Amino acid sequence: MSHPHLQDFVARLKSQIAGEIRLDRYSRILYSTDASIYQIMPLGVVIPRSVEDVHAVVELAAAYRIPLLPRTSGSSLAGQAVNEAVVIDFSKHLNQILEVNPEERWVRVQPGVVLDVLNLHLRPYGLQFGPDPASSNRAAMGGIISNNSTGAHSILYGNTVEHVLETKVILSDGSQAHFRPVDPEQLPQYCRRKGLEGEIYRRIHRLITENDEVIRRGTPRHWRRCGGYSLDRFVSGVSYRYHHDSRFNLARLICGAEGTLAVITEAKLNLVPLPGRTALGLVHFHSLHEALSAVPIILETEPSAVELLDNLGLTLCREVPEYARLMQTFMEGSPHCLLITEYYGREEQELARKVQHLSEHLRRHNVRCTVVPALEPWRQQNVWTVRKVGLGLMMKIKGDYKPIPFIEDAAVPVEHLAEYVARIERFCNELGTRVAYYAHASAGCIHVRPLINLKKQEEVDKLPQIAAFSAELVGGYGGALSSEHGDGRCRSWLNERFFGKELYGLFKQVKQIFDPQNLLNPG
Ligand SMILES: Cc1cc2nc3c(=O)[nH]c(=O)nc-3n(C[C@H](O)[C@H](O)[C@H](O)COP(=O)(O)OP(=O)(O)OC[C@H]3O[C@@H](n4cnc5c(N)ncnc54)[C@H](O)[C@@H]3O)c2cc1C
Structure with a gap:
């Protein structure tokens, strides 16, 4: 243990929470990695049983100046889920789906709910959570919100920030807040609130009002973005993919903050209807350059997703008999790479027409390629299986x-x-x-x-x-620079250069306002 107050903190904590506290080397090693290239030993691990436990952890950490790292599944790729801090693991107990409102299309969840579990629960309602990270079988909502994740269908649903309606959080001093949309006429009331919550409303509102031009200027033009703090979601004139509610909502600032501003204990999330049916057009190319150059043309046909299966992925899959068999069901010859192009629709005929149209559209634009349709669900499943295993196989490439x-x-x-x-x-x-x-x-x-x-x-x-x-x-x-995986240790060192001194300065102020002692996922 390498923090001067850790022992006192743990001694007090033991008497206050029902959850587990783990300080042994084995547990700490377990939590010392995520899916990134970093390994950092945490100070210890707390597995809370209830929101009250989380509250006690944050309150005591503030008193003893103990750094904290909230964490769900630890599948982050940029090193934001490892730190020399006390890890709060939400995945074991705080993983409940609290309420579904199918009429208004929203759900209330705890941070530890895994996305696939949530979507399975929502299926009977004909609903799902829109953003779809490929790691959905383990990624949980706390991490998905905090990384501002998205996935293959981002052209339809944008990033997670566009679907976070409200968050209940514990602030860095241990006080609680419920962030939600605030109408302009209510805002002065919120700004008059006592304690850290009131201070956050006052100072963040002022920071945004006085610097909206800096924020607009420093924000990347591209709509798919999750780097820095989400100040861009508070100003007009920046690009969005999905419906944007322009009311002042601090829940949006928590989204994409990678656990550095507050600890989320609950979230209310927007839901989207499940697609009726889908079809795929597998566009076969002779080179990566030809494939990527064709993307804007393919987008003119309004697909729901266009995913790349690159040459290395195809080669590795071909070497595994099980996947080679699957590939035979949707591939012709030996293309260099594929663009998996997906369409949503109601009937098979309508979908067949869309794939046919894709083929004709590419021909009209003289794109050198072959389009193979996959209309049957089983054939489409084969495609997505190969797409998903491709990355795993890549990681297992022999050698160093x-x-x-x-x-x-x-x-x-x-x-x-x-x-x-x-x-x-x-x-x-x-x-x-x-x-x-x-x-x-x-x-x-x-x-x-x-x-x-x-x-x-x-x-x-x-x-x-x-x-x-x-x-x-x-x-x-x-x-x-970051569009779904977050900045983490990997990219945050580039942020000042990337966003510019002024906007980066605002990010630093945001952190200081929320977490003046720099205790939440510091670094
Ligand atoms: C094979 C693979 C494929 C992937 N594909 C995608 C993809 O398609 N799209 C995508 O977006 N990402 C992808 N990822 C990255 C990662 O899985 C996602 O970003 C995911 O959303 C992280 O969820 P998690 O539960 O693992 O979060 P964690 O890694 O546990 O945490 C992520 C961040 O959230 C913070 N956090 C967690 N819980 C809380 C809380 N309660 N309060 C405050 N902060 C909290 C943590 O401090 C951390 O900074 C992939 C990863 C892998 C390994």
Whole structure:
């Protein structure tokens, strides 16, 4: 234990909570990693049984100045779910679905609810949570909200921030607050509230009002973004993908904050209808450049998703007999890569027409490709299985060179996607580094993963070089450095350069207002 007040903190905590406190080395090692390249030993782990337990943890931590790290499933890719702090693990007990309102299409949940579990529960109502991270079988709502996650269907639903209606939180001093939309005429009342909550309303409202031009100017033009604090959701004139409620709502600032502003104990979330039926057009290409250049043309046909299955992923899947068999059901010949293009619709005929239209549309634009339809649900399932296992297989590549996530979350407007990826690849190749790709072509977010050997210092030294080059390019295209995975340790060091001194200065003020002792997921 390496914090001067940890023992006193734990001694007091033991008498106040019903949940577990774990300080043994084994437990701490378990929580020392997430899905990123970082490993940091936490001070200890608390597994609260109730919101009252969480309240006691935060209140005592404030008194003893103990850093805290709220955490759900630890599947983050950028290192925001590891810290030298006391971890509060919400996944074991605070994982309840509290209320569903199908008429008004919302649900109230605790942070530990896993997204797939939530969607299974919502199925009978014909509803689902819109943003769909590929890690939905383990990612939980606390992390999804805090990373401002999204997934394959972001062109329909945007990011999570557009679906967070309210949050109940514990503030850094241990007081509680319920953040929700506030009408302009009510705002002065909220600003007069006592304690930290009132101070937050007053100071954040002033900060936004006095700096709306700085916020607008520093915000990436591209709608798919989750980096920095979500101040952009409080000003007009920035791009959104989904319906935007313009009322003042601090729940939005909590979204994307990566556990650094407050501890979420409950959230009210917007829901969307389940799609009736779906169909896929598997667009086969001879090169990655041709595929990415075709994305803006494909988008003109109004698909619900366009996902890339790149050459490395296809090659690795072909080597596993089980997946090779699945691939035979939807692939023709040996394409270099595929764009999985999905449509929503009511009837099979309507969907068949949409896929046919895709094929004709691409032909009219002289795009060199072949479109293979997948109309049957079982065939579509095969496609998505291969798409999902591709990443896992990539991570298991033999040898020490692994596809490392550190620039993977950049998103650029789709018209720049092919050029962005080509320039990154060229830069990496010049450093002697190969690159793997997958993910959300429709939204300009190709997860670019250079193959790096983290056991060699000269290879590790390439990380900041490649990251700085990528940030420069992305900024030039009006793109976002982080678009669903969050900033974490991996990208936050670039934020001042990326967002500019002024907006970065506002981010620092936001942190100071919410957490003056710098106790919540510090760093
Ligand atoms: C194979 C794979 C695929 C992935 N695909 C996607 C994808 O398609 N889209 C995507 O967006 N992400 C993806 N991710 C990244 C990650 O899974 C998501 O960002 C996910 O939303 C994180 O959820 P989690 O429960 O694991 O959160 P955690 O990693 O536990 O935490 C994430 C952040 O939330 C904070 N947090 C958690 N609970 C609370 C709380 N109660 N109060 C305050 N802060 C809290 C933590 O402090 C941390 O900063 C992927 C990851 C993997 C490994």
